[in-house]
Amino acid sequence: SVDEASMGDRATGIMFHHFGPEPWATSLEAFGAILDRYRDRLVAPEAFLEAVTAGTIGDQMVITMDDGLRSQWDLAKPLLDHRSLGAFWFVSSAPLVGEPLWYEVDHWIWRTHFPSLEVFYGELIRRAMNKGLFWPSVQMAAHYLKDRSYHSEVARTYRYWRDCHPDTYEAVMREIRREYVGGNEKAVCAGLWITRGELATLQPPHAIGSHTHSHPMQIDRLVLDDQRHEYERSLDLLYGLPAFLPALAHPGGRYGPEAPRLLREAGYQIAFRSDAAAGPTVYELPRLNSASC
Numbered sequence: 273s274v275d276e277a278s279m280g281d282r283a284t285g286i287m288f289h290h291f292g293p294e295p296w297a298t299s300l301e302a303f304g305a306i307l308d309r310y311r312d313r314l315v316a317p318e319a320f321l322e323a324v325t326a327g328t329i330g331d332q333m334v335i336t337m338d339d340g341l342r343s344q345w346d347l348a349k350p351l352l353d354h355r356s357l358g359a360f361w362f363v364s365s366a367p368l369v370g371e372p373l374w375y376e377v378d379h380w381i382w383r384t385h386f387p388s389l390e391v392f393y394g395e396l397i398r399r400a401m402n403k404g405l406f407w408p409s410v411q412m413a414a415h416y417l418k419d420r421s422y423h424s425e426v427a428r429t430y431r432y433w434r435d436c437h438p439d440t441y442e443a444v445m446r447e448i449r450r451e452y453v454g455g456n457e458k459a460v461c462a463g464l465w466i467t468r469g470e471l472a473t474l475q476p477p478h479a480i481g482s483h484t485h486s487h488p489m490q491i492d493r494l495v496l497d498d499q500r501h502e503y504e505r506s507l508d509l510l511y512g513l514p515a516f517l518p519a520l521a522h523p524g525g526r527y528g529p530e531a532p533r534l535l536r537e538a539g540y541q542i543a544f545r546s547d548a549a550a551g552p553t554v555y556e557l558p559r560l561n562s563a564s565c
Contacts, residue, residue: 285336285360285544285559286310287521291347296383298562303348306565307335307355316358316477321517324542324554335359336544336559338483338521339376340367340466349478358477362521362544364487365509367465372457373487375434376464378445381452393430396444405440408433419547422563435489435524474515481519482506482540492528499528503538521559522546531555 286306290297307314313333315323320334335352337344340363352359366373382392400407410425413432417423423431434441453460471480485505488494494502503520510516518541522531525546532555535543543555550558 284333287336287559288562289338291343317360317479338362345466360479360481362481362483364483365506366486368468372461385452390426393426399444471513479517480513480515483521484523487523489524492526500534
């Protein structure tokens with residue numbers, strides 16, 4: 273079957289996250305340049321999915337938007353619509369039911385209240401030291417995300433702490449969130465994610481896919497029942513949206529060895545990684561990061 277066939281590097285998405293001022297986001301100028309560069313290869317999500325599952329994919333590419341972010345909707349979607357191009361909107365479903373994804377709130381804090389990630393990370397270290405808590409050195413995190421050349425050394429170290437040592441990271445971040453978010457959580461969150469009502473208005477050539485329910489940073493370390501819940505809960509919440517297609521983007525590009533089976537059993541037809549290497553199944557399709565295009 274196609275599911276078991278090697279897809280090589282044929283099926284490729286282009287992955288986007290935040291839009292806005294560089295360097296922490298993709299500028300509209302850069303976005304437009306990428307669309308121009310790959311215009312002859314870009315197809316709509318539905319056509320892409322059909323070609324992959326039929327085994328007829330050639331050099332087609334598809335635009336993918338991860339996390340269901342407000343900046344994607346406000347800034348990138350008008351440019352796509354103007355060019356009659358569609359994208360896969362890979363949405364983590366938790367914010368749709370009022371469950372914040374705190375990593376995104378943390379991202380909002382550092383980009384709105386600190387001059388750079390380096391300054392923000394320095395503040396985290398200072399507070400961790402004051403509390404006598406663990407914090408990772410650059411050397412300790414040197415192996416983490418080393419294949420993501422578009423991340424700075426500090427960015428990789430920050431993500432290593434957040435993803436691999438969440439207990440001490442959360443102990444520091446809870447304090448920072450109280451200071452910078454406080455009682456404004458609802459207003460802050462409203463400015464971060466696309467709403468369900470907005471997603472319900474999407475029509476082809478756009479399509480909605482899953483980015484799991486709560487975007488676990490290391491889903492491969494969860495027990496199988498929890499992995500299954502992430503895939504199925506998201507599917508349940510997104511399925512009724514008119515533009516939904518049974519596709520998924522692995523959060524952080526991570527997934528366990530049982531993921532292809534779990535996704536197939538849940539009803540998904542394809543899934544994307546977060547790097548340019550292809551896995552052996554249609555649940556491990558490669559993507560280019562926009563920063564490296």
